[in-house]
Amino acid sequence: MKKNKLDVCGLLETKMLPARIASMHARRLKHWQYLSNAELAHTARIVLFWNPDTVHVTLLASSAQAIHISITCLISHVSFKATFVYGFNSITARRPLWEELRSWNSNHPWLILGDFNSLLSPFDKHNGGAISSYEVSDFSGCCLDIGLRDVNYTGCHYTWSNDTVWKAFSDHSPAVVRLDPYVQGRRSFKFFxxxxxxxxxxxxxxxxxxxxxxxxxxxxxxxxxxxxxxxxxxxxxxxxxxxxxxxxxxxxxxxxxxxxxxxxxxxxxxxxxxxxxxxxxxxxxxxxxxxxxxxxxxxxxxxxxxxxxxxxxxxxxxxxxxFIPSITCSNGWTTTSLKEVGDAFVSYYQQLLGTPKPTIPLDRDIIQRGPCLSSHLQGALLSPVSQDDIQQVVFSIANEKAPGPDRYSSFFFKQAWPIVGGDFCAAIQDFFHTSWLLKQKVLSKILASRFAQVLHEMVSPMQNAFLGGRYMSDNINLVQELLRQYCRKRSSPRCLLKVDFKKAFDSVQWDFLESLLCHIGFPAHFVVLVMQCISSASYSVAVNGDIHGFFSGQCGWLHLVDPGATLFVPFVESHHHGSGCYLSTLWGLRGGECLYDEKLG
Incomplete structure (x- = not known):
């Protein structure tokens, strides 16, 4: 089943009781669904299994010799009827099967497969007694009446041998029917x-x-x-x-x-x-x-x-x-079309990252009340980038980490560094001189490392997220201690606010971030470098191995994994000062009387 990537599997002549079928299902195919005709015989003559992630199966009818189902492929949306047959051994006992098939005849696509225990022509048998026209007339007449034709095949022409040595394995050749080739997206380049x-x-x-x-x-x-x-x-x-x-x-x-x-x-x-x-x-x-x-x-x-x-x-x-076989769209409709699934993801991310939102201008006075960047740290941010700095950043990336948009992993640059290192360093150094960016390589990691060196001077001691030597759990423990036994009668009135940022990295507006970095003292050229890395983003969405859509980013920094966290620190810091001033104006509180929890949601 794994080798042939089956979506529906029929087992014939199982001679299994319902309890044993359930046990096999739980042990071997617990992620699949199944049905059988065990209720029509002492033991199940036919058992069907199917993968609910790729096909939808509906039982239409069943009998002692056949199970009729409707199959809908969740990927290609192809629907058809299928009948799995295991005919009786005698000619007279099989005749109800032929009448049953005639009664199910329709204009819809129909696949009939299984073990009919009958032949269409004398050429379907080798050796043994001669085949009379009487033995093949019922089967051939049924096929003629309902318009069936034998499908093309490769492999064994004779699918059964009258042997008695088969004890642990089936004495029949399995039959695999392929309708359409496996739907697979275009494979983009990836360095292995x-x-x-x-x-x-x-x-x-x-x-x-x-x-x-x-x-x-x-x-x-x-x-x-x-x-x-x-x-x-x-x-x-x-x-x-x-x-x-x-x-x-x-x-x-x-x-x-x-x-x-x-x-x-x-x-x-x-x-x-x-x-x-x-x-x-x-x-x-x-x-x-x-x-x-x-x-x-x-x-x-x-x-x-x-x-x-x-x-x-x-x-x-x-x-x-x-693998995503289906998705429920924002309008409530569920689709299983690969194209519609991809379009739904593109629409979501385009709304999230490709649509700017209005922002309130920053108040310079409020921002500058907090810590700002000193002049000597401004100079450190603009110091030249050496080839050793670039090589150190490249070689610090793990070999199995996901590659960038060009699909080259860090392992490629490490192994080919004597050849590609010169051009690589020249491109990075040129960006720091000209601020002109074509493709982002390790630029974000270099900017992030420099950004991290100055965070300690511009962040208040209350903020713990993303900073070395500080832990977010410290604020959580502090809140628990302050709230413990707060219900005492003599406790003074106080306020506790918990602010969650929905999609924190993705919802920050670029003009707000640029204005914030300028207000807290970052050098203008460094701000240009950061904004160039952020604003050069364009997105396509990979769904089920295929690439869907293309749009330019307008907000957020989902593509910047390394500096994303450090860039978010001054954003939270500005939010802290802005909220403190707003609360002081609203309630007349001193800064120490309002406990503000900055734990990210």
């Missing part, structure tokens, strides 16, 4: 870390990197990375495609060679081939290990583990977890 271990990897990178390209340093870097994608895809096709199958074939070759070698131990040619195959197999297994580690993003796997059944199970689990 296993490529870097190949002998030709650095040569491929060097050959592409020697191309003569003219333009700004940022354009040169982006253009070379784009040109490199084609040769890397070809490297993958030649040496890494279907990596697990390559490993299996090489293991079989090694087993055969070792069997031959046992019979001719003194053959130097076989010994050399054995060493060569062992080396190739070791390299392929290492590549397979890297492939699955990157696919499943499992942090607790040891380096000695390999791409085994455990890896495949985790990858399948991730695929099932990430």
């Amino acid at each position: 870390n296993m490529w870097a271990a190949h002998d030709q990897f650095l040569g491929v990178v060097s050959s592409c990197w020697s191309s003569s390209i003219y333009g700004t340093p940022m354009y040169i870097l982006c253009r070379k990375l784009k040109l490199l994608k084609g040769p890397l895809k070809e490297l993958n096709r030649l040496h890494f495609s279907h990596i697990s199958e390559r490993v299996s074939r090489l293991e079989s070759q090694l087993d055969q060679l070792q069997t031959t070698f046992q019979q001719d131990r003194d053959n130097p040619l076989l010994l050399e081939q054995d060493k060569l195959l062992r080396h190739k197999l070791s390299s392929l297994k290492f590549a397979e290990n890297q492939f699955f580690r990157q696919k499943i993003k499992c942090q607790f796997l040891k380096d000695s583990d390999r791409g085994s059944k455990f890896f495949h199970a985790l990858m399948g689990h991730n695929h099932r977890r990430n």
Whole structure:
């Protein structure tokens, strides 16, 4: 079932009681649904299983020889009737089946499959007694009456052998019916870390990197990375495609060679081939290990583990977890169309990140009552960025972390740094001089590291989130202590506010952030660099492996994982001072008399 990626499976001649069917379902297929015709016989002759994530099945009718269902694919929206048949052994006992099929005849698409225990022509049988026209007339007449035709097939022509040695396995050949090919989105380029271990990897990178390209340093870097994608895809096709199958074939070759070698131990040619195959197999297994580690993003796997059944199970689990077969839209309608599912996500994120909202202008006096940036820290923010700084940031990113929009992981830049490092550093340094950005690489991490160095001077001691040496739990514990036994009679009247920020990183308006950074003393050039990283964002939404939509960002900084938290600190600080002044004006309270909880929701 896993190998053929079945969505509906029919088991015939099960001879299973309902309790045993339920037990098998709980142990083997607990995420699937099932039905049977056990109520029409002492044991179930037909049992159907289906995956509710991909198909919707409705029972139409059932009998001792057939189960009629309606199948709707939740991905392609294709609907059709299906009948699973297990006919009786005698000609007369099968005749109610033919009449039943005639009564279900309709103009809708209809698939009939199973074990009819009958033949359409004498050529469907080999050896044994001769087939008379009487034996095939009922079946062929039914097919003629309802307009059935045999589907094209590959594989075994004879699907059953009259043998008596089958005890643990079925003596029938399974039949797999494929309607349409698996619906899969376009596969975009992604750098796989296993490529870097190949002998030709650095040569491929060097050959592409020697191309003569003219333009700004940022354009040169982006253009070379784009040109490199084609040769890397070809490297993958030649040496890494279907990596697990390559490993299996090489293991079989090694087993055969070792069997031959046992019979001719003194053959130097076989010994050399054995060493060569062992080396190739070791390299392929290492590549397979890297492939699955990157696919499943499992942090607790040891380096000695390999791409085994455990890896495949985790990858399948991730695929099932990430696949979205349907979605309920804002209007209340549920859709299972892949295009409509993608459009719904695009609409949501475009409303969230692609639509600016009006903001209230900042009050400079209120902001400057709080801590602001000193002149010596302003100079530190604008200090030149060295190649060592850039390399340190690149090499600090974990190898399995998600790549950027260009789909190159940090592991690529680490392995190819002697070749690509010069252009990479030139592009980053050019941005800090010109503020011109084409594609964001490690710029946000560099800005975030500099931002973090000055936070301690501009943040009040009450704020604990995102700051080194401070813990959000401190404020929680403080609130619990202040509220403990507050219900005493002699307690003075006080106020406690809890403010939650919905979609905190995504709802901050860019003009508000730019004005805030300027008011608290950040250098104008540094503010330009930050806003360039933020405002250059454009988005597409990846749903079920396909890319949907394209729009420019207008608010928030969902794309900035590293500086997002640090940028949010001054935002909360300004909110703290603004709220304190507002409350003081409204209630005449001193700052210490209002407890303000800044724990983010």
